[in-house]
Amino acid sequence: MTDTAPPPGTAAPSPPDAAASNAALRAFLHGLPGVDEVGVQARAADLATRSIKTTAKARAIDLAIRMVDLTTLEGADTPGKVRALCAKAVRPDPADRSVPSVAAVCVYPDLARTAADALAGSGVAVASVATAFPSGRAPLEAKLADTRRAVADGAAEIDMVIDRGAFLAGDYRAVHDQITAVKEACGPAHLKVILETGELATYDNVRRASWLAIHAGADFIKTSTGKVSPAATLPVTLIMLEAVRDHHAATGRRVGVKPAGGIRTTKDALRNLVLVNEVAGPGWLDPAHFRLGASSLLNDLLMQRTRLSTGSYPGPDYYTLD
Numbered sequence: 001m002t003d004t005a006p007p008p009g010t011a012a013p014s015p016p017d018a019a020a021s022n023a024a025l026r027a028f029l030h031g032l033p034g035v036d037e038v039g040v041q042a043r044a045a046d047l048a049t050r051s052i053k054t055t056a057k058a059r060a061i062d063l064a065i066r067m068v069d070l071t072t073l074e075g076a077d078t079p080g081k082v083r084a085l086c087a088k089a090v091r092p093d094p095a096d097r098s099v100p101s102v103a104a105v106c107v108y109p110d111l112a113r114t115a116a117d118a119l120a121g122s123g124v125a126v127a128s129v130a131t132a133f134p135s136g137r138a139p140l141e142a143k144l145a146d147t148r149r150a151v152a153d154g155a156a157e158i159d160m161v162i163d164r165g166a167f168l169a170g171d172y173r174a175v176h177d178q179i180t181a182v183k184e185a186c187g188p189a190h191l192k193v194i195l196e197t198g199e200l201a202t203y204d205n206v207r208r209a210s211w212l213a214i215h216a217g218a219d220f221i222k223t224s225t226g227k228v229s230p231a232a233t234l235p236v237t238l239i240m241l242e243a244v245r246d247h248h249a250a251t252g253r254r255v256g257v258k259p260a261g262g263i264r265t266t267k268d269a270l271r272n273l274v275l276v277n278e279v280a281g282p283g284w285l286d287p288a289h290f291r292l293g294a295s296s297l298l299n300d301l302l303m304q305r306t307r308l309s310t311g312s313y314p315g316p317d318y319y320t321l322d
Ligand SMILES: O=C[C@H](O)COP(=O)(O)O
Pocket: 071, 073, 106, 224, 225, 226, 227, 260, 261, 262, 263, 293, 294, 295, 296
C-alpha cells in the first residue's frame, strides 16, 4: 500500500454510468483524491532503491524479457526491419534457447501484416499503434478505420492514443466516447490506451485520465508514445498502478499497465517490476497485465542475463541491434 492513495475500494467516488453527461464524468474525475506530488515522488524514489537478490534477479530479467513489447515506430521503418525485429522477438538470443520470447512486436498499422506473417505460430503477438499515432489528431472515422485495418492485418493488440486536446479542454465525454468506439472497432483485439502523460501537465490529470480510460473499457493503460518527454517516469507509472489496483478492488476487473518511452536499461526494467509488486501486487507480475514498451531495452536485458549466468558480458557485437 502506498501513502499516496486511500485503501483499495475507497479511492474513488462511484463511477457514473456509461451514458453519463460530461458534467457527471467531470464530477467523478475531479472528485478523485488529489495526488500528493511530494509523496508520490518520494515513494517512487524509495522503491527505486530496493535491491534484488541475485537469484531473484535472474528470474526478474526473464520476466522482464517476457513483458517487452519490442517496438519500432519510425517513419523510416521497412518490412525488412520489421521482419528482423520479429525474428529477434521470437528468439532474442539465437545461441541460447533458454531465453524466452518477448510479449509482442509493436509497429505502425501499415506494417501489421508484415509482422503478423513473420510471427505466425510463434506465440508473440502483433501490437499496432492506431488512431493517428502519435498526435491523435484525426477525425474519429479515420481513427476507427486505422484500428480496423490493423486488426484485419493481424494485430491482436491495439495501442491507441487519447485525444489530449479534448482531455485538457475538459471534454471528458469526447475522450470516453472515442475510447469506447475504438474498443468496439478492436473486436477481439485487446486495447491499450496511451495517456501521453508528458502532455497531461499534472499528476492529478494522470490519475483522472487513468480512471477515464479504465471506465471507458481499456484493457491496458499505457504511459506514453515514446515521442514526448517526459515519458514513462516511475511516479507516473505508480499513479497508474494505483488506479488499476483500486479499480480491481472495486470491480474485480484487472486492467493492465504499460510504461513505454525511455525505458532503456535492465535497472529501469527491474525498478518497474518492484513498483508493480509493491503498488499493484503480484497479480500484475505477468505479461497479461504488465508490459514494458521499449525500442532499445532488450539488448541490455540480454547482456545482464549473460553476465549473471557466466560472470562476464558478451562482446559489444554479440547481439543484433535493437
Ligand atoms: O511504445 C513504445 C515506445 O514508442 C518506445 O519508446 P522508446 O523508443 O523510448 O523505447
